[in-house]
Amino acid sequence: xxxxxxxxxxxxxxxxxxxxxxxxxxxxxxxxxxxxxxxxxxxxxxxxxxxxxxxxxxxxxxxxxxxxxxxxxxxxxxxxxxxxxxxxxxxxxxxxxxxxxxxxxxxxxxxxxxxxxxxxxxxxxxxxxxxxxxxxxxxxxxxxxxxxxxxxxxxxxxxxxxxxxxxxxxxxxxxxxxxxxxxxxxxxxxxxxxxxxxxxxxxxxxxxxxxxxxxxxxxxxxxxxxxxxxxxxxxxxxxxxxxxxxxxxxxxxxxxxxxxxxxxxxxxxxxxxxxxxxxxxxxxxxxxxxxxxxxxxxxxxxxxxxxxxxxxxxxxx
Numbered sequence: 001x002x003x004x005x006x007x008x009x010x011x012x013x014x015x016x017x018x019x020x021x022x023x024x025x026x027x028x029x030x031x032x033x034x035x036x037x038x039x040x041x042x043x044x045x046x047x048x049x050x051x052x053x054x055x056x057x058x059x060x061x062x063x064x065x066x067x068x069x070x071x072x073x074x075x076x077x078x079x080x081x082x083x084x085x086x087x088x089x090x091x092x093x094x095x096x097x098x099x100x101x102x103x104x105x106x107x108x109x110x111x112x113x114x115x116x117x118x119x120x121x122x123x124x125x126x127x128x129x130x131x132x133x134x135x136x137x138x139x140x141x142x143x144x145x146x147x148x149x150x151x152x153x154x155x156x157x158x159x160x161x162x163x164x165x166x167x168x169x170x171x172x173x174x175x176x177x178x179x180x181x182x183x184x185x186x187x188x189x190x191x192x193x194x195x196x197x198x199x200x201x202x203x204x205x206x207x208x209x210x211x212x213x214x215x216x217x218x219x220x221x222x223x224x225x226x227x228x229x230x231x232x233x234x235x236x237x238x239x240x241x242x243x244x245x246x247x248x249x250x251x252x253x254x255x256x257x258x259x260x261x262x263x264x265x266x267x268x269x270x271x272x273x274x275x276x277x278x279x280x281x282x283x284x285x286x287x288x289x290x291x292x293x294x295x296x297x298x299x300x301x302x303x304x305x306x307x308x309x310x311x312x313x314x315x316x317x
Contacts, residue, residue, distance in 0.1 A: 057297075064290040081291035085279075088288075093267045094275040098251055101182055101189075101271065105250040109190040109197075110243060116194070117201030118227070131202070135195035142192065146259035149188045150175065153260070175260050178268040185256040185269060193249075197242060204238040205231065240311045247307075248300055272296050 064081055066074040085091055120130055137145060152159050153174035161171040175184045208231065216226045232239070254273040257263055263270040263278075272292060280289035 060290045060293050063286055064294045066287055068286045068290075069284060070286070077287065081287040082295070085288050085291050085295075088275075090267060090270055090275055090278075094270045094272045097182060097267075097269060098253070098271045098273075101186060101253055102247060102250040104183060104186040105189055105253075106243070106247065108186055109194060109250070110246060112190060113194040113197040114201055114239075116198045117205055118231070120198070120202055121205045131199065134198050137192050138195035140192070142255045143259055145192045146188065146256055149184075149191075149256075150260045153184055175269075176265060178266050181261055181265060181268045185253070185260060188256050188260065189250070189253060197246075200238060200242065201235070204235040208234045244304065244307050244311075248304065251296070251300060 063074070065076060065078055067077045067080075068074040116134060120127065120134070123130060140148075153176070155161060155171065155173050155176050158174070160174060164171050172180055175181050212230050212234070213226060216230055221229065252273050253271050254277065257269040257271050257274045258277065261269040263274050273296075276289045276292045276296075279285045279292065
């Protein structure tokens with residue numbers, strides 16, 4: 001008869017002890033402790049925003065309806081500050097210069113960083129070096145940067161006119177000319193602030209899958225067609241957000257007119273923020289300054305809300 005194989009002893013599998021879930025009361029106490037700890041970390045930020053952002057904004061709205069001078073009790077005057085500011089001869093010039101500066105900065109300062117990011121994205125060597133070079137102007141204090149450009153634009157011994165003379169080209173008054181002053185300030189603002197924008201664009205470009213460009217090349221797409229049909233659609237969310245931030249920032253331009261031109265020549269570079277500064281610290285009229293601030297706040301708030309509403313469908317795609 002055939003022999004049957006001997007059965008091997010089966011090792012017993014150790015059973016794991018399943019721990020019972022903690023009581024409902026302990027879970028609630030733990031959840032409450034976690035929430036209290038999280039809110040404790042947020043208290044510092046909330047207090048800072050309340051003291052240095054929310055309170056000054058609310059206080060400025062209140063002062064806009066008062067006759068206020070530091071050291072004296074405020075007097076409620078209603079909308080008189082808005083009426084007086086509206087009829088100021090510099091009011092129209094300030095808004096016109098601000099809108100012109102914003103349009104020029106959008107045409108120049110929005111296109112140049114995008115092109116720079118495209119060029120940096122195509123580099124194969126010394127990427128880190130060129131990124132530092134592009135970002136370097138952002139690390140220079142704004143006042144120092146404006147003073148350097150003020151010397152650069154000097155019509156006598158400035159480097160800009162020296163280069164033009166060396167090339168046997170006609171010189172320019174740059175920031176001292178009523179026709180060229182605002183454009184000169186746009187160049188300064190673009191140079192000083194484009195570094196951060198370039199890096200943001202570069203990060204967005206590097207997140208685009210390479211397969212999309214390969215497929216476009218196989219279809220015979222040219223460089224401009226690849227940028228139009230691949231690059232721009234893939235980065236449209238970043239483009240829309242940066243455009244909004246840039247418009248809001250350029251509407252609040254102050255450093256360049258204050259340091260380089262002082263609002264001149266002939267009020268050619270007086271902006272809304274510079275006019276607010278003049279009302280507060282030159283005219284000692286804090287009510288008028290706050291009235292102008294409220295006008296700018298309302299305008300930017302309405303614009304931002306409308307812009308986000310119009311571009312919401314584009315961003316969701």
